[in-house]
Amino acid sequence: MKFLNMNESAVSPIVATLVLIVVAVVGAVAVGTIMGTFSNDVSEQTNVGDVGAASASEILIAGSTTVQPVSELLGEAYMKEKPGVKVTVQGGGSGAGIASAGMGIVDIGAASKHLPDADAAKYPDLNEYVIGGSAVVVIVNENAAVSDDNVTEAELLALYESGTAFDNIDTAYHRAEASGTEDTFSKWLTGSDGGIDGYTGTHLKTATGNAGILAAIQGNTDGDAIGFVDAGYAFGADDITVLAIGLQEATDDNILDALKGENTYPSGLTRPLVYLANGNPSSVVKDFINFAQSPGSIEQFHAAGMYSIVEFA
Numbered sequence: 001m002k003f004l005n006m007n008e009s010a011v012s013p014i015v016a017t018l019v020l021i022v023v024a025v026v027g028a029v030a031v032g033t034i035m036g037t038f039s040n041d042v043s044e045q046t047n048v049g050d051v052g053a054a055s056a057s058e059i060l061i062a063g064s065t066t067v068q069p070v071s072e073l074l075g076e077a078y079m080k081e082k083p084g085v086k087v088t089v090q091g092g093g094s095g096a097g098i099a100s101a102g103m104g105i106v107d108i109g110a111a112s113k114h115l116p117d118a119d120a121a122k123y124p125d126l127n128e129y130v131i132g133g134s135a136v137v138v139i140v141n142e143n144a145a146v147s148d149d150n151v152t153e154a155e156l157l158a159l160y161e162s163g164t165a166f167d168n169i170d171t172a173y174h175r176a177e178a179s180g181t182e183d184t185f186s187k188w189l190t191g192s193d194g195g196i197d198g199y200t201g202t203h204l205k206t207a208t209g210n211a212g213i214l215a216a217i218q219g220n221t222d223g224d225a226i227g228f229v230d231a232g233y234a235f236g237a238d239d240i241t242v243l244a245i246g247l248q249e250a251t252d253d254n255i256l257d258a259l260k261g262e263n264t265y266p267s268g269l270t271r272p273l274v275y276l277a278n279g280n281p282s283s284v285v286k287d288f289i290n291f292a293q294s295p296g297s298i299e300q301f302h303a304a305g306m307y308s309i310v311e312f313a
Contacts, residue, residue: 059288062090063097063110064180065209066134066230067273070304071110074292077300081291085284091209095178101276102126107285109276112180112230116193125279130313131292132273133259134306136185137231137250138243139214144169144223150244151226153266157189159226160196163203171220173213173227176206180271185228188268214240231255232305245269259312273306 061071068091075087092100094111101109102123115128138156140146146167158164160172174196175182186196196204205225207216210233217227218239226243231250234242242250248265258265275289291297293309301308 057084057284058086058088059108059285060088060090060106061108061110061275062092062100062106063276064094064112064273065091065211066094066112066181066232067097067110067131067275069232070132070273070301070306073300073303074288074297077297078288078291082287085288087288093175093177093209094180094183098123098126098276101278104278107277107281108289111274111276113183113271114274115276116183123278126276127279127281129275129277129289129293130272130309131275131289131297132301132306132308133270133312134273135231135250135255135258135265135270136181136188136228137234137269138226138228138245139217139234139240140169140226140243141217141220141223142239142241143221144226144241146241146243148244149241150247152246153189156226159203160189161199163201168224169226171203171205171225173205173207173216173225175213176208181210181228181230184269184271188266230305235305256307256312259307 059075061075068089071087071089075089079085079087094113097106097109097111098115098119099109100106102119102125109126112134115126120126138151144167146169151166155166156172159166159169160174163170163172174185182196183193187193190196205216207213207227210229213227213229214233214237217225218237231242234240234250235252244250245266248254250265254264255270258267258270261267275292277285277289280286281289295308295310298308298310301311
């Protein structure tokens, strides 16, 4: 399975304008932080005049960089079937996806985790639709000399928590923004949400998005750093090695079996791929979500290195 390299910069001017308006009106530091990456990516492409010309059949999706590639593929397939509908997809992270959907900025917010209780309380009208599943994998540069291409949970915890090196690995990468991938890894590794965010030290470095972590590890030719990304970004990528975790190998079959409940890969590292809609979605948006959950979407999930909900539910 190979991850399809997608363009993360494409975005509707409508999304850009609405994000900037909401951030300006609310003026809250928390909103500015969670939406920062999202709004920065799109601000240069804003055209206020386009807002009034928006088509009622345009579906705007934003959020998780994990879900973004499959959303783009699903959008392309859906537009071929429904040529009167335009689907526009943007990243920004799961946090941005939840917030933008909760505030009504986009039609669909994408997240690579279930809606947290705190966000469900903050945005009580958000409805969650699981469309698929994936897993977080641990990666190093191909030059890293890691014994048996395997890492243990204890080795990872010691490195992230206090900088304790193993096999010459003394640097640990994690996400710079609110992320379902980070939440999944952090919960599995530390037993608490946001555990990694509480760690400090020169051994810790950050990068933005799955693509940012992947690029950082690919560029780490000294082989002394480790990071984590969604499997869809890692499988088929150049210059990296995907490590087994406690001798459980990160393979297509093992991850899919783990999503089905089997003990083939750490269950704490598997997670859902979720669409979020504020209130009852329009008929067009609901039809797109139904399409994403249908057997006909399996090809798009596999092309993105992921698994459709119909394969394991």
